[in-house]
Amino acid sequence: MTQPLSITCPLPVQRYPQVLLAHGGGGKLMHQLIQELFLPAFGSAAGSAHDAATLVLPGQRMAFTTDSYVVKPLFFPGGNIGTLAVTGTVNDLAMAGSRPLYLSVGFILEEGLAMETLWQVVQAMQTTATAIGVKIVTGDTKVVDRGKGDGIYINTAGVGIITTAPEQPPITPLSIQPGDAIILSGDLGRHGVAIMAAREGLEFETTIESDCAPLHRSVQALLATGIDLHCLRDVTRGGLASTLNELAQATQLGMRIEETEIEVLDQVQGACEILGLDPLYIANEGRFVAIVPLAQAPVAVTAMNQHNPPGVTARIIGQVTPERPGQLILHNRLGTDRLVDMMSGEQLPRIC
Amino acid sequence: MTQPLSITCPLPVQRYPQVLLAHGGGGKLMHQLIQELFLPAFGSAAGSAHDAATLVLPGQRMAFTTDSYVVKPLFFPGGNIGTLAVTGTVNDLAMAGSRPLYLSVGFILEEGLAMETLWQVVQAMQTTATAIGVKIVTGDTKVVDRGKGDGIYINTAGVGIITTAPEQPPITPLSIQPGDAIILSGDLGRHGVAIMAAREGLEFETTIESDCAPLHRSVQALLATGIDLHCLRDVTRGGLASTLNELAQATQLGMRIEETEIEVLDQVQGACEILGLDPLYIANEGRFVAIVPLAQAPVAVTAMNQHNPPGVTARIIGQVTPERPGQLILHNRLGTDRLVDMMSGEQLPRIC
Numbered sequence: 001m002t003q004p005l006s007i008t009c010p011l012p013v014q015r016y017p018q019v020l021l022a023h024g025g026g027g028k029l030m031h032q033l034i035q036e037l038f039l040p041a042f043g044s045a046a047g048s049a050h051d052a053a054t055l056v057l058p059g060q061r062m063a064f065t066t067d068s069y070v071v072k073p074l075f076f077p078g079g080n081i082g083t084l085a086v087t088g089t090v091n092d093l094a095m096a097g098s099r100p101l102y103l104s105v106g107f108i109l110e111e112g113l114a115m116e117t118l119w120q121v122v123q124a125m126q127t128t129a130t131a132i133g134v135k136i137v138t139g140d141t142k143v144v145d146r147g148k149g150d151g152i153y154i155n156t157a158g159v160g161i162i163t164t165a166p167e168q169p170p171i172t173p174l175s176i177q178p179g180d181a182i183i184l185s186g187d188l189g190r191h192g193v194a195i196m197a198a199r200e201g202l203e204f205e206t207t208i209e210s211d212c213a214p215l216h217r218s219v220q221a222l223l224a225t226g227i228d229l230h231c232l233r234d235v236t237r238g239g240l241a242s243t244l245n246e247l248a249q250a251t252q253l254g255m256r257i258e259e260t261e262i263e264v265l266d267q268v269q270g271a272c273e274i275l276g277l278d279p280l281y282i283a284n285e286g287r288f289v290a291i292v293p294l295a296q297a298p299v300a301v302t303a304m305n306q307h308n309p310p311g312v313t314a315r316i317i318g319q320v321t322p323e324r325p326g327q328l329i330l331h332n333r334l335g336t337d338r339l340v341d342m343m344s345g346e347q348l349p350r351i352c
Numbered sequence: 353m354t355q356p357l358s359i360t361c362p363l364p365v366q367r368y369p370q371v372l373l374a375h376g377g378g379g380k381l382m383h384q385l386i387q388e389l390f391l392p393a394f395g396s397a398a399g400s401a402h403d404a405a406t407l408v409l410p411g412q413r414m415a416f417t418t419d420s421y422v423v424k425p426l427f428f429p430g431g432n433i434g435t436l437a438v439t440g441t442v443n444d445l446a447m448a449g450s451r452p453l454y455l456s457v458g459f460i461l462e463e464g465l466a467m468e469t470l471w472q473v474v475q476a477m478q479t480t481a482t483a484i485g486v487k488i489v490t491g492d493t494k495v496v497d498r499g500k501g502d503g504i505y506i507n508t509a510g511v512g513i514i515t516t517a518p519e520q521p522p523i524t525p526l527s528i529q530p531g532d533a534i535i536l537s538g539d540l541g542r543h544g545v546a547i548m549a550a551r552e553g554l555e556f557e558t559t560i561e562s563d564c565a566p567l568h569r570s571v572q573a574l575l576a577t578g579i580d581l582h583c584l585r586d587v588t589r590g591g592l593a594s595t596l597n598e599l600a601q602a603t604q605l606g607m608r609i610e611e612t613e614i615e616v617l618d619q620v621q622g623a624c625e626i627l628g629l630d631p632l633y634i635a636n637e638g639r640f641v642a643i644v645p646l647a648q649a650p651v652a653v654t655a656m657n658q659h660n661p662p663g664v665t666a667r668i669i670g671q672v673t674p675e676r677p678g679q680l681i682l683h684n685r686l687g688t689d690r691l692v693d694m695m696s697g698e699q700l701p702r703i704c
Contacts, residue, residue, distance in 0.1 A: 021698045021701040022696075022697045024589075024698075024701070025590065025697070025699070025700075025701060026591075026594050026635070026695060027589075027594055027694055027695030027697065028693075028695065028697075029697070029698075030589075030590070031598070051417060051443075051445075051447040051448060051585065051586065052415040052416060052444050052447065052448035052450065052510075053415065053416045054413065054415055054416075054448060055413070055414050055416055056412055056414075057409065057412045057413075057414060058412075059412070060409045060410075060411070061406065061407070061408050062406070062408075063404040063406055064404060064405045064406075064407055064489060064511060065403060065404035065405065066491065066492050066507070066509055068494045069494075070460060091403075092403035092404050095403040096404035096406060104509045106418045106419065106420040108420050108422060108505055137416060140419045140420055142421075142704075143701070144422050144505075144702065145502075145702070148501065149500065149501070150496060150497075150500045153505070155420060155492075157418055157458075157509030159416060159511070160404070170406070234403065236378065237377060237379075238377065238378025238382070242378050242379055283378065342383065343377065343379030344381075345374045345380075345381070346373045346374035346379070346381075347377070347379075348377075349377060350373075350496065350497070352494075
């Protein structure tokens with residue numbers, strides 16, 4: 001995150017300290033909100049005067065994705081709902097092997113929300129988008145009655161351009177082959193533990209910050225190596241266990257991973273023990289899995305580490321196997337194999 | 353609306369009669385929801401196995417838009433939140449002069465929502481999308497705690513292709529000229545009154561149904577005439593008064609309309625009088641304004657009426673003037689002029 005655009009909310013907060021139902025009603029107050037809060041933040045690209053943004057794409061193959069964000073609390077160490085709403089959708093675009101270009105944003109605001117809170121979130125979105133190089137080009141605001149929301153829910157949809165040659169194999173689970181290496185881009189569990197600590201008011205010896213970060217640069221670096229990128233998947237809700245179970249089921253191949261190769265920070269591990277959480281199931285917001293031919297894995301690891309934040313290291317954590325089709329097997333520290341199922345029930349709701 | 357796809361919800365509702373927090377958690381239940389409810393409705397195009405949909409566009413100029421839907425109640429005469437979420441976003445794409453192609457859908461569900469209710473909404477979305485010819489290609493589901501939502505909120509984002517020649521003037525408020533005709537596609541107020549009646553349990557002599565309908569065919573018919581289409585705008589939140597005020601302000605031209613040319617059904621007028629609502633400010637979901645050179649207006653009216661539902665008639669309701677820049681003037685039945693301001697405050701919240 002770079003510096004905020006401005007300290008002061010440009011909308012007169014003395015007059016409108018809180019969001020009113022009328023801010024979503026299509027009349028004067030909604031126009032004031034667009035003109036005096038959204039446009040100063042997002043710029044004129046977020047065209048208030050049109051029903052839709054008009055885009056000229058530098059190609060005809062594109063990726064299109066959407067995610068809603070309902071994280072609780074709205075602000076947490078390492079980010080807020082706004083940074084999450086931009087990076088999360090950018091990451092989904094990146095996982096399709098595309099270069100993220102444009103975002104839409106739909107706000108559902110709760111009547112009574114502090115206007116300053118909205119301003120902070122909106123600024124965070126714009127700062128994050130600028131740093132990534134995506135444009136927020138169209139948007140919408142609805143306001144729901146007090147008690148019928150939870151401050152702010154955000155939906156972002158994203159458009160990216162696929163730059164790989166059409167003759168290259170597509171980056172999907174269906175390209176995964178037995179023998180492929182499974183590479184994890186960094187350590188696990190920071191986002192979930194940061195949210196949980198913020199929500200429960202827990203204090204640990206050191207503050208654990210969310211790993212929330214855009215992944216498009218790592219993906220572009222991977223693409224630039226020219227290796228056979230079989231599949232990419234960000235490790236979010238449901239954690240690594242659910243992500244790899246999904247891929248195992250989609251391919252009907254086995255996934256075998258080594259516990260000793262999966263990094264979890266000591267303070268995250270400690271927090272997980274206190275909270276009764278398993279790092280394999282915790283959501284992350286800046287980690288992904290790349291599946292590539294084993295021989296090309298070292299090149300992939302190097303490329304992924306080029307854009308990793310300091311202290312975050314990509315590693316080969318396992319391999320795709322023809323045995324145990326549809327299953328994820330963890331070879332644990334004790335040397336025995338354990339079947340790791342997809343998350344059942346809900347470990348930690350409203351993490352993103 | 354055509355027939356529903358299936359009477360029975362394919363997900364075992366005996367076992368999961370309600371939405372649980374875990375249905376948004378990224379684990380087994382979320383996958384079951386996707387596999388057994390969303391995919392049977394939306395088809396495999398709504399690829400569960402990928403983070404983003406991959407699209408090949410038949411051109412490089414596209415329109416991109418988003419809207420969230422928080423209408424209350426979820427079901428109302430003439431539609432429901434699902435039909436609204438598809439038609440509303442399709443209409444925004446149409447207003448940019450584009451042919452709607454793809455939609456994303458983001459659900460924010462409240463814990464405890466009846467699974468059957470979700471199924472009905474999802475079916476309505478697919479039926480509406482099929483009738484229009486748009487594909488729902490990517491989606492997301494979040495679940496919020498009981499009391500922190502209001503059953504279902506939906507965001508749809510849409511992508512459409514702009515088929516007009518690049519040398520043609522763009523369809524935006526900036527193309528509006530003094531002297532242009534203002535054409536309204538039909539009568540006003542049905543949607544708002546239908547919602548209000550459903551919400552308040554009011555009974556009128558005849559049921560007033562929402563005008564909720566897709567407008568893309570009318571727009572395509574307008575484009576096919578080859579006339580100079582200066583601006584299109586759907587008449588939604590804030591009603592005709594707010595729509596024309598926006599255009600007057602954006603162009604710094606005057607908008608002068610004739611009250612006698614603006615049609616309001618008798619039962620809508622009656623309901624408005626009982627409810628204390630002004631039809632000029634009521635939201636519609638199947639009406640739009642076209643602004644074209646006066647000489648070409650009759651051709652435009654004929655084209656718009658080709659795809660109007662039975663009993664709905666487009667009319668020239670007024671003209672753009674160099675006088676009264678930035679203002680909307682209503683020439684009323686008594687022969688006097690009245691300044692009509694943009695809606696101030698909130699006439700009817702959560703109408704869409």
